[in-house]
Amino acid sequence: MSVEDGIDFAIIELFFFAYRDFTSDPDQILADYGFGRAHHRVLHFVNRRPGLTVAELLDVLKITKQSLARVLKQLIDTDHVVQLQGPRDRRQRELYPTAKGRALALALARPQSRRIHAALEDSGATERTLVERFLEAMVNPELRAQIDVGSAKMSGKSHGEH
Amino acid sequence: MSVEDGIDFAIIELFFFAYRDFTSDPDQILADYGFGRAHHRVLHFVNRRPGLTVAELLDVLKITKQSLARVLKQLIDTDHVVQLQGPRDRRQRELYPTAKGRALALALARPQSRRIHAALEDSGATERTLVERFLEAMVNPELRAQIDVGSAKMSGKSHGEH
DNA sequence: GAGATTATGTCAGTACTATTGACGTAATTT
DNA sequence: AAATTACGTCAATAGTACTGACATAATCTC
Structure with missing residues (x-):
């Protein structure tokens, strides 16, 4: 099983x-x-789920609003993200990426996507869904809901945009 | 392909x-x-590759020695790790886990290992090597050497301990 | 309509992990 | 003997996170 004491050190290390x-x-x-990694995460999710509220973002990232504040403010000040008053509830702030924000999100995702595709090929294609299923199964069950929400689920063609 | 603009947002997010x-x-x-995550990483690698030197540890973790100093000192002060003068080169400090250190490393690895096993089962067994190969392929080629060194490679029976 | 609750923002203080730069000491190499 | 290497340490800084407290505006509830 490639484990010692029943512990799977190999995958633990590989994951790191x-x-x-x-x-x-x-x-x-x-x-x-x-910017740092925190900016990346915020920009990523705003780009992925345009119109999500501050509360939703906090829930996805699992951080406090004080932690988000600085990062989000910088993204807004640099014109990567805009806030719009919620239509139903005017207390809410809906977050949207600007064109500039979308461009940066894309630039950041490109090398990661390239790495993923290369890794899938190196490990012998057709495993895409297997890897997706494995990673999804690694997530806490209670939190899996967050994933498929705006992300057009895993399988089919994506329609998360527009 | 479940991608937008050729970008694999699904796996990027799942990985996060x-x-x-x-x-x-x-x-x-x-x-x-x-302790924090930094302590975990140090303890993990000291436990995995007993006898590694400070320089080797810095190379594996890709951090500076100033960052390591505080964390390592705490692990030594709390009797989780010991330093022994290198046999060949007395300037070197070989790092070893104590019994206490091994116990903690094991306790930390157990829930992670459980999660991995559960995820492998959920996603339909026999995929262990596939997941290993994918994760390994995600690592920078130049750095893959670090992995198989003391870790008894991936496949076979492990013999890193004894 | 008054009061409670909710969504968001912000101020203050703290912790952890990481960084760069500089300097010291002992051991090894040239 | 001089240079280099392995390690340790001091000082200053940055990025990301935390808790607690308080403010404001909007919505909900009775």
Whole structure:
């Protein structure tokens, strides 16, 4: 089983290395903007689920509003994200990426996407759904709802936009 | 292909959620010791590759020695790790886990291992090697050497301990 | 309509992990 | 003997996170 004491050290370690390198690509780009990983995460989800509220964003990221405040303010000040008053509830702030924000989100996602495609090919294609299923199964069951919401589920053609 | 603009947002997001929950299990235990994720990583690798030197550890973790210093000192002060003068080169400090350190490393790895096994089962067994290959392929090629070194490669029976 | 609750923003203080730069000491290499 | 290497340490800074407290405006409830 490739384990010691029933512990799967191999995958534990691989997961660490894989995630470290996975995040290193965008980190380089972010540095040019004076942004960090927190900005990336916020921009990513605003871009993915345009119109989501501050509360929804906090729930997805699992951070406090004080932590979000600085990062979100910077993204707004630099014209990557805009806030619009909620139509139904005027207390809410709906978050949308600007064209500039979408461009940056895309630039950040590109190298990550390239790495994923290369890894899928290297490990022998057709495994896309298997990898997706594995990663999804790694997420806490209670939180899986967050994933498929605006993300056009996993399988089919995507329609998360428009 | 489940992508927009050729970008694989689905797996990018899944990877984020999966890693977040993957690290949340040990985080809870670490809090009881006043330790953080940095302590976990150091303890993990000292436990995995007993006898590695400070320089090797820095290379694996890709952090600076100033960052390591505080964390390592705490692990030594709390009797989780010991330093022994290198046999060949007396400038080097070989790092070893104590019994206490091994116990903690195991306690931290257990919930992660459980999560991995559950995820492998949920996603339809026999995929262990596929997941391993995918994760390994996600790591920068230059850095893959670090992985198989003391980790008894992926496949076969492990022999890193004894 | 008054009061409670909700959504968001903000101020203050703290913790953890990481960084760069500089300097010191002992051991090894040249 | 001099240069280099391995490690340790001091100081200053940055990024991301936290808790607690308080403010404002909007919505909901009775």
